[in-house]
Amino acid sequence: MDKKNVEKNNVKDIKFIENARKPEGDLGDKILNRMNFSHEQLARWVCSHLTIDEGDYILDIGCGGGVNVDRFANKVAPNGKVVGIDYSKVSVEKTKNRNKKAIQEGIVDVLEGSVSKMPFKDNYFDLITGFETIYFWPDFVNDLKEVNRVLKKGGTVCFGNEVRYEDGQMDKYKEWMDGSYMKIYTDDELQSALLQAGFEDIELNKKDGENWICIKATKI
């Protein structure tokens, strides 16, 4: 943690954002419980842009409290598979607890690991999602290349964020961004990163009256 930045900022906010970036300990556990509820409307809206079929293989990166893994498992069962990956031990535990039955049935797997290097074969998943997580990825274009590697040709990648970059509206996030706690991308930056990573057919959706974004792309 950058001490100078913490002194300059409200410590509670910094602790909160650090735990959103990588949940740890009791505070991380509480924040994940809260996110399972507070992100629900965003997640439903994002999912309304997705087509999910029985038998699909889905990867949810930064799976947090595991609510989206649960949602997807119900749609792909009995022949599909949902894998949740997260570099936070607490997130992995929460996702495992929430999906115990589906894990026993072989529909769900949950792994501790970083988006930057994932233990999956090339061309493996039909759909890869990330909800409220790309702000925290360490090397966005290269991380997207890793996502591209494990996605099947013709497969879809989809990210949902409840904070969108808007000119004149970014002061409230400035300290978090300056402190490298998170990065909020402009629409152009998101599209350009996806193109650089080899994706095509980029579709960007914004929700009326909210600051939400749902960005989808295809591996050709």
Ligand SMILES: C[S@@+](CC[C@H](N)C(=O)[O-])C[C@H]1O[C@@H](n2cnc3c(N)ncnc32)[C@H](O)[C@@H]1O
């Ligand atoms: C704000 S939480 C969102 C959790 C969940 N997706 C949701 O919508 O409620 C961000 C999650 O992304 C995970 N995360 C952040 N950077 C990551 C990385 N580089 N690799 C894997 N997981 C990451 C964090 O550990 C955390 O669980």
